[in-house]
Amino acid sequence: MPRLRKTGLRDAEAISPAMVTMLGLSLAILFVPLVIIILLSFNTSPYGTLPFIGTLQWYVALFTDSGLLGPTWLSLELSFLVAVSAAVFGTMSAVWLDRRASRLGGMIFRVALLSAITVPWLILGLAMLLVMNAIGIGRSLFAIYLGLLATTLPYVVFIVSARLHTLDPDLDHAARSLGAGALTTFLRISAPLILPAVLSGTLISFMISFNNFLIQYFLAPFGVQTLPLKIYTLIRVGYLPDLNALATLIVVVTCIIILLLHRLGLRNAGLPGGSAL
Amino acid sequence: MVRRRVLAALTTPVLLLPAAAVLALMVVIPLAVLIWFSFAPDGSDGPLSLDSYERMVETPLYIHLALKTLVTAGIAALVTAALAWSPAWVLSRLPGRTRNLILLAIIIPYLTSYLLLIYSIFVVLGPGSPIMALLRLLGLAAPGASILYTQPATVVMLVYENLPLTIFVLFSGMQRVDNSLLAAAGSLGAGKWRRMRYIVFPLAAPALVSALIMVFVPMGGAFVESAILGGPHGLLLGNVIADQMTRADDPSFGSALSILLLLGTLVLVGLVAGIRPALQWLGADRRARNAPAA
Numbered sequence: 333m334p335r336l337r338k339t340g341l342r343d344a345e346a347i348s349p350a351m352v353t354m355l356g357l358s359l360a361i362l363f364v365p366l367v368i369i370i371l372l373s374f375n376t377s378p379y380g381t382l383p384f385i386g387t388l389q390w391y392v393a394l395f396t397d398s399g400l401l402g403p404t405w406l407s408l409e410l411s412f413l414v415a416v417s418a419a420v421f422g423t424m425s426a427v428w429l430d431r432r433a434s435r436l437g438g439m440i441f442r443v444a445l446l447s448a449i450t451v452p453w454l455i456l457g458l459a460m461l462l463v464m465n466a467i468g469i470g471r472s473l474f475a476i477y478l479g480l481l482a483t484t485l486p487y488v489v490f491i492v493s494a495r496l497h498t499l500d501p502d503l504d505h506a507a508r509s510l511g512a513g514a515l516t517t518f519l520r521i522s523a524p525l526i527l528p529a530v531l532s533g534t535l536i537s538f539m540i541s542f543n544n545f546l547i548q549y550f551l552a553p554f555g556v557q558t559l560p561l562k563i564y565t566l567i568r569v570g571y572l573p574d575l576n577a578l579a580t581l582i583v584v585v586t587c588i589i590i591l592l593l594h595r596l597g598l599r600n601a602g603l604p605g606g607s608a609l
Numbered sequence: 610m611v612r613r614r615v616l617a618a619l620t621t622p623v624l625l626l627p628a629a630a631v632l633a634l635m636v637v638i639p640l641a642v643l644i645w646f647s648f649a650p651d652g653s654d655g656p657l658s659l660d661s662y663e664r665m666v667e668t669p670l671y672i673h674l675a676l677k678t679l680v681t682a683g684i685a686a687l688v689t690a691a692l693a694w695s696p697a698w699v700l701s702r703l704p705g706r707t708r709n710l711i712l713l714a715i716i717i718p719y720l721t722s723y724l725l726l727i728y729s730i731f732v733v734l735g736p737g738s739p740i741m742a743l744l745r746l747l748g749l750a751a752p753g754a755s756i757l758y759t760q761p762a763t764v765v766m767l768v769y770e771n772l773p774l775t776i777f778v779l780f781s782g783m784q785r786v787d788n789s790l791l792a793a794a795g796s797l798g799a800g801k802w803r804r805m806r807y808i809v810f811p812l813a814a815p816a817l818v819s820a821l822i823m824v825f826v827p828m829g830g831a832f833v834e835s836a837i838l839g840g841p842h843g844l845l846l847g848n849v850i851a852d853q854m855t856r857a858d859d860p861s862f863g864s865a866l867s868i869l870l871l872l873g874t875l876v877l878v879g880l881v882a883g884i885r886p887a888l889q890w891l892g893a894d895r896r897a898r899n900a901p902a903a
Contacts (some may be wrong), residue, residue: 448828458850458855463639
């Protein structure tokens, strides 16, 4: 038998040095600003000027006398509440969508979910403000909670439904035929299988509500500042060494969350193009 | 048995109620109210009229602003896609471990608060920053020069914050391009450029279209970028809408402008999504005409 000739092109032959340079350039664009902020957070000069003299004083300042900790805690608490609620409610409706939804009902629900993430948040936030004012809730923490919940629910529902969709229905049938009720079947069979997807959805909801400036901006009561709102008011002042320190910590936490997402083995669901996760 | 049936009947409302209530209250009703308000210039009790739309159409400033916003978002989306194309292709051909490492790294700026990203761009582009110092040292920038507070600064920011997403979407489309197709074209004499143009581009076109749409829509609703980096002449429609709704306290006019922005975005998205089928139709047409001659 003649040896099969390799007909494929090796990967390396499909890329040119110019393209690799473009990859390097993109990575530089993405990371140089972050790296500069991280380096400057260890620099003594309060104006970000050279020479570079190492110090930890800005981290000390961050935790002792900066106004950044309060807003950070508020953002953390709010995002935690939103993420947990989004995970619970989102998983419930994903189960409904997968198992119980009528064709029409499912379609209407999906359209509502899609509008929550495709209408620019600027317009959605302002429209939410109109309704909140009309029904008397007004600008309040509860309004922010509801607004963030509405913008994070779609992510949980889409991630969890994708996972539910891949489950083998025979597993359920087997459990049911052995006498387990619907609830027991869900808790003992489906729930453990979709748990990684639910956790990914929770983490992503947390990141999204932590970072969603526009919804917070339009629904925050006067005088209440979440971290993005605080940064928004401070940014016009210019260079802020303690904000550099906080940004460094946030990037570190972001890295940890990304590694967690990676460990959860999320593929082809969640983040758009998230086949990498 | 009855109990079981009651439980089954209750499942749907119990599972669906919280999520549906939140979506109704914070998405469906607000968007409906937005449309309603745009027709109610005298507040919710007044009669419906087209006054807000008339005022919008009669003032060239607003149409001009809408066009400027859509053009800015369009340019930013195209620049992002152009910049992301080669990296996405290289990533789709890299061996697994290296690729995953780079992709995980690119998620960092994607999941970082964009206010922090804006702040970092602010520091990087500011006149006192190390980068500007380096450029001055090389004689590439005038002392004290900076593109902060100009329209290009807004575009730079929009490109920066949307680059990761664009790379992901293009990457997942390009991953499916089979090397044997490239090898076949190569063995028939096609160079790198022709293979890119006639094999990779058509196969990755759907991913390109979704990437363009996914970044263009939020770019059209840009607000913070232009407010902080754009300077006095860099304001976009989003800033004016926010102003009308909050400070000027004219929700009807603000709603009408929001509808204008939504419709403008929708038309452009429709055009982008329609280009490929149209081209395919034209291409098929041409091939059909050429076929008898060949």
